[in-house]
Amino acid sequence: MYQMKRPWIWVAMLGRMVLNGIKETGTLALFAIRGFINIFYPPFYWRIFWGSLLDIGYLSLPVVALTALFSGGVIALQSYTGMSQYHVNSAIANIVVLAVTRELGPVLAGLMVAGRVGAAMAAEIGTMQVTNQIDALKTLSTNPIKYLVTPRLLAATFALPFLVLIADILGVLGGFTVSVIKLEFSPEGYIAATLNAVKPIDITIGLVKAAVFGFLIALMGCYHGYRSRGGAQGVGAATTSAVVAASILLLVFDYLLTDIFFAK
Amino acid sequence: MNQPYPKIRIRNLSKSFGSNYVLRNINMDVMKGTSFVIIGGSGSGKSVLLRCILGLMAPDSGTIEIDGKNIFELSYSEQAEKLQEMGMLFQNSALFDSLPIWENVAFSLLNGHRKNQPRANRAQARKRANRVLKLVGLDANNIEDLYPNELSGGMQKRVGLARAIASKPEIIFFDEPTTGLDPIMGAIIDNLIVDCVKKLGSTTIAITHDMASAQRIGDQVAMLYKGELIWQGEADKLMYSDNPYVHQFTHGLYEGPIKMEIKV
Numbered sequence: 001m002y003q004m005k006r007p008w009i010w011v012a013m014l015g016r017m018v019l020n021g022i023k024e025t026g027t028l029a030l031f032a033i034r035g036f037i038n039i040f041y042p043p044f045y046w047r048i049f050w051g052s053l054l055d056i057g058y059l060s061l062p063v064v065a066l067t068a069l070f071s072g073g074v075i076a077l078q079s080y081t082g083m084s085q086y087h088v089n090s091a092i093a094n095i096v097v098l099a100v101t102r103e104l105g106p107v108l109a110g111l112m113v114a115g116r117v118g119a120a121m122a123a124e125i126g127t128m129q130v131t132n133q134i135d136a137l138k139t140l141s142t143n144p145i146k147y148l149v150t151p152r153l154l155a156a157t158f159a160l161p162f163l164v165l166i167a168d169i170l171g172v173l174g175g176f177t178v179s180v181i182k183l184e185f186s187p188e189g190y191i192a193a194t195l196n197a198v199k200p201i202d203i204t205i206g207l208v209k210a211a212v213f214g215f216l217i218a219l220m221g222c223y224h225g226y227r228s229r230g231g232a233q234g235v236g237a238a239t240t241s242a243v244v245a246a247s248i249l250l251l252v253f254d255y256l257l258t259d260i261f262f263a264k
Numbered sequence: 265m266n267q268p269y270p271k272i273r274i275r276n277l278s279k280s281f282g283s284n285y286v287l288r289n290i291n292m293d294v295m296k297g298t299s300f301v302i303i304g305g306s307g308s309g310k311s312v313l314l315r316c317i318l319g320l321m322a323p324d325s326g327t328i329e330i331d332g333k334n335i336f337e338l339s340y341s342e343q344a345e346k347l348q349e350m351g352m353l354f355q356n357s358a359l360f361d362s363l364p365i366w367e368n369v370a371f372s373l374l375n376g377h378r379k380n381q382p383r384a385n386r387a388q389a390r391k392r393a394n395r396v397l398k399l400v401g402l403d404a405n406n407i408e409d410l411y412p413n414e415l416s417g418g419m420q421k422r423v424g425l426a427r428a429i430a431s432k433p434e435i436i437f438f439d440e441p442t443t444g445l446d447p448i449m450g451a452i453i454d455n456l457i458v459d460c461v462k463k464l465g466s467t468t469i470a471i472t473h474d475m476a477s478a479q480r481i482g483d484q485v486a487m488l489y490k491g492e493l494i495w496q497g498e499a500d501k502l503m504y505s506d507n508p509y510v511h512q513f514t515h516g517l518y519e520g521p522i523k524m525e526i527k528v
Contacts, residue, residue, distance in 0.1 A: 045375065124362070132358035135320055139352040139437075140427070141344055141376040 031223050035149040049151035056117050057159035063116060064109045068167035071104050072096055072174025080183050093193035096175030101202045105167040107254055110213035114246040121152060121221030122242035126228035126235035149222040153215060160214030161207040205261045213250050220246035269332060271296040271467045277326035279312055286312045288491040299461060299468045301482030309491045310471040314437055319343060351428035352437040357420040359412035365423055366408035369393035372431045396426045400456055418449040429460050438470035442477045454480040475514050
């Protein structure tokens with residue numbers, strides 16, 4: 001770095017940060033486009049796709065199911081303590097179903113999958129990078145983006161909506177169980193209130209969010225893994241970055257999508 | 265011009281990282297069907313040179329011609345075709361640890377870019393892998409379903425060699441083929457390399473700092489020192505060179521013109 005007078009060094013550092021940020025965004029965008037566009041160029045690596053789909057969709061089920069079940073239950077409990085003083089207990093079913101389908105289902109399932117799958121992708125691809133396996137792919141005339149990234153992006157985009165649908169059902173079930181058993185609501189009344197409150201559009205938008213989240217999680221996992229350098233430590237750092245970046249991006253996009261779809 | 269045109273022709277190749285010159289004005293010719301060995305100490309630029317020829321890294325200036333075509337002017341698909349004609353044995357073997365041995369060996373048949381050749385089905389690919397594994401002296405029937413981490417280093421090297429030659433490449437690269445092996449296993453691998461190359465009629469480039477290995481596998485040898493090719497000649501003249509650098513290096517002498525740089 002050039003020698004600079006003290007007051008200006010901060011300007012230089014600020015400039016460097018901005019430039020790095022722009023560069024990083026550009027690299028990421030190119031990576032995402034390359035990953036996505038390869039869907040349309042054969043060959044498509046179906047084995048990797050089915051493997052990832054199984055890993056993301058099926059093996060994440062227990063984690064996502066438990067998260068949704070307890071979150072639905074806790075919302076019922078919390079809104080009951082908050083609302084019993086106003087005698088509007090009938091609103092509990094309403095709150096549970098809207099909170100779960102619109103927000104908690106996609107966001108919590110997304111965060112759990114980011115921790116489980118995003119980290120695993122970053123670690124696997126990162127290890128392949130630092131042990132030259134990605135170079136080996138190139139020398140075997142296989143495009144590493146097409147082979148490693150594209151099937152994972154696609155699998156996560158398909159798997160997340162499916163997981164969220166399960167999370168929606170179990171979240172409502174959690175709220176129902178707590179309300180009926182602990183708060184002694186009538187089951188028929190609760191179900192009627194739930195069906196009355198939820199609209200298909202709520203669920204659909206939740207699922208659209210889920211697809212976007214799935215894409216983001218896989219993108220972050222692959223991107224940070226692909227860029228890891230320098231052995232075990234590099235892979236560890238990549239894994240952390242993948243999970244942190246995926247979680248933050250997920251919440252940012254959650255806001256943006258909510259703003260687009262619900263705020264009128 | 266009675267001289268046949270070289271298979272690989274490198275002219276004025278230079279590469280630097282920042283202000284650090286790694287390769288300076290490299291000129292070399294590799295004739296078809298011969299074996300070219302590049303020797304040099306750690307950090308002399310051997311690996312960078314190899315990565316440039318493979319197209320994994322772009323040089324700052326200069327040309328690399330394979331069959332008379334500059335590889336940096338090829339289109340994306342032409343480049344993929346060129347890679348299809350190359351094989352590489354990595355220093356750490358770089359086997360895909362998520363795939364069984366036979367899929368590693370048959371990888372380019374199953375997944376690689378294959379122009380003018382139909383993609384092999386799994387049964388065919390497995391048969392071919394079995395044959396190639398036997399060619400490198402492995403008990404193919406017993407190990408083809410194992411995973412790379414279940415094999416010893418020497419066996420992994422053999423599998424790496426099998427993977428590199430499975431698609432019958434015209435050019436094969438060896439990155440320190442004997443490093444990390446005991447002397448006997450080193451000699452065995454060298455013999456395998458010579459054998460396989462003879463059978464396939466391929467052109468090979470190897471980098472190594474193992475003098476015995478260099479003489480066993482090389483027809484021509486060049487020494488790289490601080491990014492420059494300081495000596496080229498027949499392999500059997502290597503040990504009798506009067507170049508003081510080569511003499512010091514080949515005989516492993518402490519005294520001489522080469523000072524190891526300890527400082528980073």
